[in-house]
Amino acid sequence: MIEIYKTNVLKKKQAKEIAKKIKALFSNYKVNFDLEDCDCILRVDTSGGILDNNTIIEIFRENNFYIEILPDEVPILKI
Template identity: 40%
Template sequence: MIEVFKTNVQEESQCKIIIEKLLEHFPNSAINFDLEDCDKILRIHSLSISNQKIIDLLTSYGYHCEVLD
């Protein structure tokens, strides 16, 4: 299962911190950002994904996150 999110993450250093935190909740997942994309894409490949949990986690760290359709 792959989910793609639109974020407002700007810096590579922020990406690393967020990925570490997400991996705590979704171990064995492949997580990456595409900051070159205008939507600052967060992509998560995992067997099970909770979109709301991901959105809530990023929001708790002060970032905007929404599912990209």
């Protein structure tokens, strides 16, 4: 499962610290930031199991950062 989040993390050092905290709790998660994206994207991937969105959101809030889950966008096909 992959979840994509919009954040307000702007610096690489901040991203590394947040990623480290997520990985400390969830060693099977792959965590990466795209700070060049206008939404300062966080991607979290787990090959097995369910992502714990609540804990990820709490980590951001505890560190005074904004985070929002981006909804899946499914294109509508016209027939």
